[in-house]
Amino acid sequence: MTAKNEMKDVLGDMDCGRILYDEPMSLHTSLAVGGKAEALVFAENEDQLAQIIGKLSEHRKKYFIAGNLTNVIVRDGGYQGAIVLMTGFKDVTCEPAGGGKGFIYAQAGAALSSVVHLSITEELTGLEFCSGIPGSVGGAVWMNAGAYGREMKDVVESVTVLEADGVKKTMKRNEIIFGYRNTSFPRGTVILGALLKLEKGERSKIKETINEILLWRREKHPLDFPSAGSIFKNLPGQAAGKIIEESGLKGMAVGGAQISSKHANFIINRGGATAADIMRLIETVQSRVKKEKNLVLDTEVVIVGEDE
Numbered sequence: 001m002t003a004k005n006e007m008k009d010v011l012g013d014m015d016c017g018r019i020l021y022d023e024p025m026s027l028h029t030s031l032a033v034g035g036k037a038e039a040l041v042f043a044e045n046e047d048q049l050a051q052i053i054g055k056l057s058e059h060r061k062k063y064f065i066a067g068n069l070t071n072v073i074v075r076d077g078g079y080q081g082a083i084v085l086m087t088g089f090k091d092v093t094c095e096p097a098g099g100g101k102g103f104i105y106a107q108a109g110a111a112l113s114s115v116v117h118l119s120i121t122e123e124l125t126g127l128e129f130c131s132g133i134p135g136s137v138g139g140a141v142w143m144n145a146g147a148y149g150r151e152m153k154d155v156v157e158s159v160t161v162l163e164a165d166g167v168k169k170t171m172k173r174n175e176i177i178f179g180y181r182n183t184s185f186p187r188g189t190v191i192l193g194a195l196l197k198l199e200k201g202e203r204s205k206i207k208e209t210i211n212e213i214l215l216w217r218r219e220k221h222p223l224d225f226p227s228a229g230s231i232f233k234n235l236p237g238q239a240a241g242k243i244i245e246e247s248g249l250k251g252m253a254v255g256g257a258q259i260s261s262k263h264a265n266f267i268i269n270r271g272g273a274t275a276a277d278i279m280r281l282i283e284t285v286q287s288r289v290k291k292e293k294n295l296v297l298d299t300e301v302v303i304v305g306e307d308e
């Protein structure tokens, strides 16, 4: 039996939203690389999601929850399992919190940009740092995304999750460990949404900060090419981009992938890159930086799937 048929057997008779079988992930990742997922599931609501995960677990099939796939490399051999997108989870609402504060509740699949937009409308400050990060709320919370000295941990009040065993619960901020681009959620946990606590602010000031950030990003980042943002984590007091540049690797290319000559911590797809091209560049950076500077660069980007 082929892998395709196996997943069809598992999910085929379920009413669980749109499912694409043997779907090239290069069509869905921000880096525009990646082999086929056995199944790409577009989950529409909690009931469907719980059913899908229950069924996958029952059949011992792997699953990977994704948001906008802006921080993920799927290897060229594809993903043997289901990649589940939080397509239907896009609601973003605002609630007063009193004391000059306000809450935004955002479902996991909502784009960070739509949450930032609501914060402008509602005159709530605190989320400006998210401007220009192309991810979803779920991805940002999972990664503890950050920029300009702030991270999701600074605004998260609580996170609602579906645990791997199907139990839904809301976790307070202090029940979650937020690290540098990682969190303590157990494997298999699905983030359903997050309550964000913000301060009352002035609309014009919020907009001004956002415009400054977006301008800075356009100047510094290679936004004209597909990428996954920063590939490597910074080291304490040392930016990975600077380390890579000092190691003489800026502009280096393998196949269609290149270490951006604009920002050395970005690997861009100049056209026709494969995940293998990107992995070769990652390995080259890691070995050169170890050799030249005796430093270890860990990836920030999440790498899944099998080699071809």
Ligand SMILES: Cc1cc2nc3c(=O)[nH]c(=O)nc-3n(C[C@H](O)[C@H](O)[C@H](O)COP(=O)(O)OP(=O)(O)OC[C@H]3O[C@@H](n4cnc5c(N)ncnc54)[C@H](O)[C@@H]3O)c2cc1C
Pocket (backbone or CB within 6 Å): 030, 064, 065, 066, 067, 068, 069, 070, 071, 072, 086, 108, 109, 132, 133, 134, 135, 136, 137, 138, 139, 140, 141, 142, 143, 144, 145, 146, 147, 189, 190, 191, 192, 221, 223, 227, 228, 229, 230, 302
């Ligand atoms: C141009 C560009 C600029 C960027 N700038 C920044 C930046 O300034 N700062 C920064 O931190 N990042 C940045 N990124 C990286 C990326 O956008 C962030 O990490 C973002 O938070 C990822 O969100 P996503 O929805 O795309 O997550 P995905 O890439 O889909 O997933 C990332 C991880 O989160 C997990 N995940 C996603 N959703 C869920 C969920 N609902 N439940 C459980 N797990 C989930 C996935 O399993 C995976 O492990 C940038 C990327 C690009 C392309």
